[in-house]
Amino acid sequence: MYHVVHGDVYDMVKAREATPPKLDTELRRGALVLAVLSQLRTAQYGYSLRQALARQGMPIEEGTLYPLLRRLEDQGLLASEWRIEDGPPRRYYKLNAAGTRALADLTANWRALVSTLNGLLD
């Protein structure tokens, strides 16, 4: 959908819409697990985690995030427990020892990748 504007703004709108959204999604998907693990140094439940990521510029669909937490737990990276605080029972997730090691490894790999990509893009 193109807006009826003139000059550079029209071209910018057109150029931005020219990038296939799927490419952007694929790029973000690669960083999803690292983003989630990075926020689980402290115990969080699904909704609070989603809010925390969205506040820091990494919005994730709930349909993606909540099953991901279960999968990461099944892979042995997270520990979970039910807590009853003010409100309904919530399942809190936190990195365990294996998850902490995985986060450290992924962080190192990510930083190396970013450095390489920056070099390629310059």
Add this chain to the structure above:
Amino acid sequence: MDAQTVIDNYVNDVAALLARSQRNEVGFELRTLLTEELKAAADKVGRPPDEQLAIEVVQHFGQPDVVAAHYGPRGFALIEPEHAPTFVTLATIIVAAQWLITLPPVFRSTLTFWQWEQGPGLGAMSWVGLLLVWFAGASWVRRRFPVNAQTLARPPIHWLFWLPIPRAWRPVDHLANARRLAVGLIPLSTVALLFFSAPSWWLGLLLPTGTNTSWAAYDGSFHRWIFPPLLALMILRLLLLLTVVINVRLWARLEAIRVALWSCFVVLLIWVLFGWQIFANGITNALFKTWLAVFVFVNAIQLIVWMRRESLKVRAPAALRATRSN
């Protein structure tokens, strides 16, 4: 229906599709999470949670079967992706062959189409089922007992549901292989050429004097019309085979001529097989034609394999060829 009932119904639908061990854990958590999502959505639009908003929240979350799949264990392939083309090709060939063999009676009106369909028509699909079991078994065996990553050695159990797996790639010297084959074929071709030029005479020479060799005499029409071009083709093929001894590069350059002659030879033999009496004696003719059918079949398969290999060779793309010609 109030908003919480919508959430509960949705969560129950998702949980029903989950494994029993997961149902309570995931279902309970999901209900809490969706309730919080609903509350956030209601705060955003500035109205209390209602049925419509709850429906939007759960629809945005996803279809129950898709959500349950995301929570469930990863699926597995019944047929490995690399085997899929083989499966499709085999299934197509087998079903097509059964239909081709069994359809003629329908056209001759000795069988109705309904009878054919209820019998061999739909029955051909049982082959697809058998193939599926075989390939699925092979996939399970490969997952459960994987091939050695370094040596590509296969555990013996792979033979239970055998399927080909790629070997470590090695270059194939087609020229050297063809030379070895040609060197082996030269004496055979020479003997065959000499013998078939006058079989009756050769048998008279080799067998005890006085033995009746008239059963090896060619049919008159065949000997007058077909035998000369056949003999000429055999001589030409033999001469071309000899070039491999002289110069294998020359032999490679003459490949197009060789294959053209070979194709003519096979086509002529097929015509002879179905349209001519080769030997005057009926029994000799029948026996020889049986052998000839096998010979023609093997050569036809070799020709098809050669043509397929040629068609798969990488050539310059059409756009590049057009640029070069300009």
